[in-house]
Amino acid sequence: MEQILPHLDSVFSIDCVLFGFDGKELKILLIERNEEPFKDWWALPGNIVGPDESLDQSASRILYELTGLRGIYMEQYYAFGDPHRHPQGRVITLAYYALIRLGGDKELRPVSNYAKRANWLPITDLPKLAFDHQKIYDKGLEKIKRRIKHQPIAFELLPEKFTLTQLQHVYELVLGKKLDKRNFRKKIVSFGVLKELDEKQKGVSYRAATLYRFDKRKYAKLFGKEISF
Amino acid sequence: MEQILPHLDSVFSIDCVLFGFDGKELKILLIERNEEPFKDWWALPGNIVGPDESLDQSASRILYELTGLRGIYMEQYYAFGDPHRHPQGRVITLAYYALIRLGGDKELRPVSNYAKRANWLPITDLPKLAFDHQKIYDKGLEKIKRRIKHQPIAFELLPEKFTLTQLQHVYELVLGKKLDKRNFRKKIVSFGVLKELDEKQKGVSYRAATLYRFDKRKYAKLFGKEISF
DNA sequence: AATATAGTGTGTAATTTTTACACTAAGTAA
DNA sequence: TTACTTAGTGTAAAAATTACACACTATATT
The missing domain is CATH 1.10.10.10 (Winged helix-like DNA-binding domain superfamily/Winged helix DNA-binding domain)
Structure with missing residues (x-):
């Protein structure tokens, strides 16, 4: 039912699970939050979808802003929209994953304002994550497990x-x-x-x-x- | 980046591809729109996600409102968010599919206000669809083709x-x-x-x-x- | 120069899975 | 009783999967 466009407060974001491989371990990129809620917690990098971006464009932009990387295979895989997933209001988020080779040549461009730091952490030893990000990560891992069996990722x-x-x-x-x-x-x-x-x-x-x-x-x-x- | 909640105008909807089987043909449920834009066009049934619903709850509610059916296997499968997919503003929509047995016992509850009528149409002979609904349907069919190979749907x-x-x-x-x-x-x-x-x-x-x-x-x-x- | 070390690269036989294929049996309708 | 229509069944050939072990090569060490 799209013919009526009411004035609503809702936020639509994208969160990225960036899987990285350094030749030894699988890692994901996490940021340490610098603001409430979940100040000092580790979280998946994400951002809000801009008004004139397609979802894929938005995901690419976010990845670029956070890592400086372009041209990476990314795919949306699930929308998370529990009404209480964000303590400050309704935020529906669309999860993307990306696969990245780490190390050697290109290092990550340092990441913005809203995080104290960003780090690649091995998936075998992840900290507690903010919001429902553990769930988002779990589903992402499940997804690439399936996908690696059928696609050349x-x-x-x-x-x-x-x-x-x-x-x-x-x-x-x-x-x-x-x-x-x-x-x-x-x-x-x-x-x-x-x-x-x-x-x-x-x-x-x-x-x-x-x-x-x-x-x-x-x-x-x-x-x-x-x-x- | 979910710590800032700006005041945004954006609409988040769910569209459903309801596949039905009557013993002979595969059909999908379409509505004939009664309002601009795309007045008189056939479209997928959908609705706007309420502020206090989870996405799955919302999809169930929408299915129920449109068909009177409950307890149906439904799954989200893709988010469509081209900034121009809706002529009147930004509407991001999450697609769900459902599989339903038709005929015999339970008939569909007549559907609401915003449609002239609703009808099960065979997928072998679909009309032009409103918005990007053809794309949404195509992806849905693709999805169940994959899924029927691995899950008991x-x-x-x-x-x-x-x-x-x-x-x-x-x-x-x-x-x-x-x-x-x-x-x-x-x-x-x-x-x-x-x-x-x-x-x-x-x-x-x-x-x-x-x-x-x-x-x-x-x-x-x-x-x-x-x-x- | 000899030796230790560490990972590369290769084949086969047994088993399982997949494929292609056609006729008889059972029930109903005339 | 006959005609019709769908149900239900087996096998052999081909392809895919699995389990499994050792000789080769390059380097580092003594």
Whole structure:
């Protein structure tokens, strides 16, 4: 029923669960709040949707403002709207997730005014979160667990060139279980979306592994066909 | 960023894609609008979220108001928020779907004021829809196509007691393709969530089929394990 | 130069799952 | 009794999944 537009007080926000991978651990970006309510608590970064933005644009802007990153795969996954989720009024929030490779080159642009600091914290040891952010995070993790089985999102967590072992490591962390090396390789290669490079891994004190790259062109051709883990 | 609650004009609505099955066709419930904009167009039923409702509660209320139905499996699936999706202002809408068995017993309670009429229309022959409702519907259909492969939602479209042929018919309509009878039966029975009844189908002019019922208890036990079509 | 170390990279057999496919049985209607 | 219509069933071939172990290579250490 959209033909009547009453004058309402309501706030619509976006919260982001930014999953980061540094080669070792899965982490999420949290901010330490500097204002009431939940002053000094850790919270998911989020912001209010502007009047002239689409939701995806808004999510991209928010991600950019908080991290300086652009061009990251992001997707909305759930709306949270319990009337009491925010102590100061009705705030409906739409959750997005993003997957980001951490470390090395680009560091995060320091984050704004409303937070004391921002930090990447390992998901294995998260603090208590403000508002219903634990719920939002839980649902986000659940979502990427499902999605990594069917869509090529694991590559977003890795550098452009990566080894099969690194890729397997990402799958294991997200799915929360060990995978068999030979079977993993067989399957992931059989999808035909990896390009084997001539290059080898550098800087390791053991036999260097072959580097691969995710081949977007090949993946585009497969579209419609489902990958399945 | 939820600590500041500015005074904003924004409207948050819910639109429902109600899929109905009458034993033959898949249909959705549409209303014919009686007011500008899009007067005389067909549109998805929807309404504005009340200030003290959770989103799910709101969706249930809206479904109830529009159809008189309660206790229906509903799920939110996507938020649509293009700034220009509504010609009169910013309206962000959250889409829900519901699956309903039509016909026989309970008829729809006539629907309110803002629509000339409401009607179940077969999805094979839909009219042009108001606003971005075609997009909302498309995404909804896509969603249940995915979901019917992994979750027992097909049963919501059928009466409590149903035949395997009817069940197969539902899968075929939703997935949009023919399935092999023997393989379908083998698989669906192997999930172990159907209870075979002593009863037979009635009122057909040919051999009557055995009736089955979806066994929620058995399904609950399987939880965690994934069904897969 | 020899050795220790640590991760890379590979094949196969057994099992399970999926697919393709056609006829008889049962009930109703004429 | 016959015609009609749908119910209900099995098997063999192909494909996918699983479980499983060792030799190779590069570097670091002595």
